[in-house]
Amino acid sequence: MKRRARKFYWIIFVAVVAAGVVIAAMVRYSTSEEAQPVSVTPGKSDDLRAVYASALEVAEGKHVAEASCARCHGLDGVSKTKGIPHIAGQRPAYLHLELRAYQTGVRGEKAMDGAVKYLSDDALVQVAAYYASLDPPQPIPASAVKSGPAKPDPVQAGKDAAAGCAGCHGEGGVSKIPGMPSLVGLHPKYLVAAMKAYKSGDRKHDLMKTFLMPKSDRELENIALYYALQKPERAKTPPISGKPESGEAAAAACAGCHGNQGVSGNPVTPSLAGQEAQYLVTAIKAYKDGSRKDETMTGPVAALDDNTINDLAAFYAAQTPKPPNVRMPLTTAEWAQKCDRCHGINGNSTDPLTPALAGQRVDYLEKVLHDYRTRARKSPPMAAMSDVLDEADIENLAAHYARQKARAVVFVIPLGK
Numbered sequence: 392m393k394r395r396a397r398k399f400y401w402i403i404f405v406a407v408v409a410a411g412v413v414i415a416a417m418v419r420y421s422t423s424e425e426a427q428p429v430s431v432t433p434g435k436s437d438d439l440r441a442v443y444a445s446a447l448e449v450a451e452g453k454h455v456a457e458a459s460c461a462r463c464h465g466l467d468g469v470s471k472t473k474g475i476p477h478i479a480g481q482r483p484a485y486l487h488l489e490l491r492a493y494q495t496g497v498r499g500e501k502a503m504d505g506a507v508k509y510l511s512d513d514a515l516v517q518v519a520a521y522y523a524s525l526d527p528p529q530p531i532p533a534s535a536v537k538s539g540p541a542k543p544d545p546v547q548a549g550k551d552a553a554a555g556c557a558g559c560h561g562e563g564g565v566s567k568i569p570g571m572p573s574l575v576g577l578h579p580k581y582l583v584a585a586m587k588a589y590k591s592g593d594r595k596h597d598l599m600k601t602f603l604m605p606k607s608d609r610e611l612e613n614i615a616l617y618y619a620l621q622k623p624e625r626a627k628t629p630p631i632s633g634k635p636e637s638g639e640a641a642a643a644a645c646a647g648c649h650g651n652q653g654v655s656g657n658p659v660t661p662s663l664a665g666q667e668a669q670y671l672v673t674a675i676k677a678y679k680d681g682s683r684k685d686e687t688m689t690g691p692v693a694a695l696d697d698n699t700i701n702d703l704a705a706f707y708a709a710q711t712p713k714p715p716n717v718r719m720p721l722t723t724a725e726w727a728q729k730c731d732r733c734h735g736i737n738g739n740s741t742d743p744l745t746p747a748l749a750g751q752r753v754d755y756l757e758k759v760l761h762d763y764r765t766r767a768r769k770s771p772p773m774a775a776m777s778d779v780l781d782e783a784d785i786e787n788l789a790a791h792y793a794r795q796k797a798r799a800v801v802f803v804i805p806l807g808k
Contacts, residue, residue, distance in 0.1 A: 441483035442743045444520035448513075452521025455514045459506045460522075468522045476755040480527025480799050484743035486519035498768065527797035528750045545720055549617025552610045555602060564618040566626040569669040576623035576665060576712035579615035580658040586611050594683065616717065623712035626667035631705055633668070633698075638706025641699050644691055653707045658715070665712030671704035723787040729776070730788070737795040750797030756789035 444452070456466060464470055468479025478486060492498040494507045494515070507515065553564075556574070561567045564574035574582065586606075589599040603611070642653070645663075649655050653663035663671065677683035679692045695703070721729075730748070734740050738748030748756065762768035763777040780788070 438488060439484050439743060440516045441487040441519040441523065444483070444516060448517045449520050449524050451514075452517035452519070455510065455518040456521055459510065460518060463502065463506075464522075468525045469528045470752060470755075473752075473754050474758055475752070477528045477751055478522045479525040480747070480797055481523055482740055482743045482745065482747060482800065483519050483523035485740075485746045486522060487516055488744065490515045490519060527747070527799055530750045530796045531753070531793045545613045546617050546620055548610075549613035549615070552606065553614045553617055556614070561627070563621040563624075565621075565624045566628060566667040566670070569628045569667065570673060572667055572670040572674075573624075573626045573665065573712075574618040575621045576662050576714065577615075577618065578655070578658040578662075578715040579612065579619045579717060581661050582615035582618060583608075583611050584659065585661075586614070616720075619715050619717045620719070623665060623714050625665035625710075625712065626670075626708060628667050628669065630708070631668045631672065631701055633701030633703070633705030635702070635706040635709045637699075638702035638704070641695075641703050642706055645703070648687065652710045654710075654713050662712060662715070663707040664710035666707055668704040668708035671707055672700055675700045675703065721784075723784070723791055726780070726784060726788055727791055730792075733772075738792045739795070739798045739800070741800055743800075747797060747800075748792040749795035751792055753789045753793045756792055757785055760785045760789070 453466075456464075463472060463475050464478050468477060468481075470477050489498065490507050490510075491512070493500065493503040494510070496504070510518075556564070559566075559568060559571050560574050561571070566573040585594065586599075586603050588594040589596055590603045590606075592600065606614070645653075648657070648660050649663050650657075650660075653666070655662040674683065675692050675695065678685060678688040679695065681689075692700075731737065733742075733745055734748050735742070735745075738751075740747045759768065760777050760780065763770060763773040764780070766774065777785075
């Protein structure tokens with residue numbers, strides 16, 4: 392009985408001490424307007440060990456930081472070196488996982504590899520918990536952060552760059568001249584490739600080459616975006632002698648690439664629906680005689696006679712064009728809303744496994760986004776996001792998050808879990 396009583400009192404004592412630690416932590420952080428308590432339930436994996444590290448482990452983590460981390464990241468976790476991230480107040484489980492990634496070689500960087508090479512996993516947990524326990528860095532004043540170049544409205548820029556196109560291709564890219572192609576309803580990827588082919592001489596047309604040679608790649612992209620976003624209409628030219636009903640049967644062989652009724656589902660293959668009929672006739676004949684080269688077109692058009700070509704052109708010209716699947720480029724605010732879905736409002740993550748971005752160094756954020764784009768740093772979700780960012784987007788997003796106020800998060804382990 393005495394042994395049972397001693398065991399019972401020991402269990403009560405441990406429970407009270409544990410409750411006191413949790414309550415003390417909550418009281419400590421509840422006095423700060425920065426605190427955001429978040430409940431976390433530990434699982435079977437070691438991924439969350441740093442979240443519920445004890446006060447003793449945090450203290451041990453400071454010793455590890457002094458020996459291995461402070462030279463670059465500072466003992467306070469606020470970096471003063473270009474390209475080195477702030478880690479004070481960063482999410483603990485994220486820090487632990489990244490340290491393990493450096494140690495196992497998943498993330499390679501000479502300085503980090505050497506710093507963590509001989510540290511035990513307990514030490515990694517401790518130092519991650521230590522830096523996570525620190526006050527996060529202050530946001531950089533807006534006046535001290537250089538935003539990326541102001542982005543002009545790309546559609547308006549495209550319209551301006553395409554001012555000389557209307558005389559041949561019609562207002563808004565809807566042709567009114569027989570033999571002149573409409574430019575609406577085409578995906579920007581196809582239209583950019585076509586314009587570059589005229590510039591390089593792969594497509595022969597002296598007037599097009601002269602007009603396009605001074606245009607930069609960005610101007611070509613803006614022109615293509617402008618036309619892609621215009622309301623698609625059939626070309627406004629007289630019909631040709633072909634029979635659309637006969638052309639429909641012949642078009643069955645074309646649907647695999649150009650889509651049913653001439654609406655392409657492939658960005659690099661042009662839609663033919665609503666295209667100017669005489670232009671289609673000329674283009675098909677050019678592929679047939681070899682003056683216009685495309686291996687995918689050479690075979691299908693080789694056996695077509697003039698009547699079938701006219702029928703095909705008449706069929707496609709009579710179809711209703713549809714807009715390509717293209718959206719307006721996002722503003723920095725719109726991009727930030729997408730990033731906040733994972734990284735928290737204003738970059739203040741409440742997920743212990745997802746890094747906070749608020750108050751981070753501008754140069755480091757830019758470097759990370761470039762690394763995801765080049766696949767130097769691997770993450771399928773981040774690669775998909777960063778692939779569609781241009782240089783101005785990256786600079787503006789980095790500046791945006793550097794200006795945000797970083798807020799500490801307290802991960803509380805519910806009692807009884």
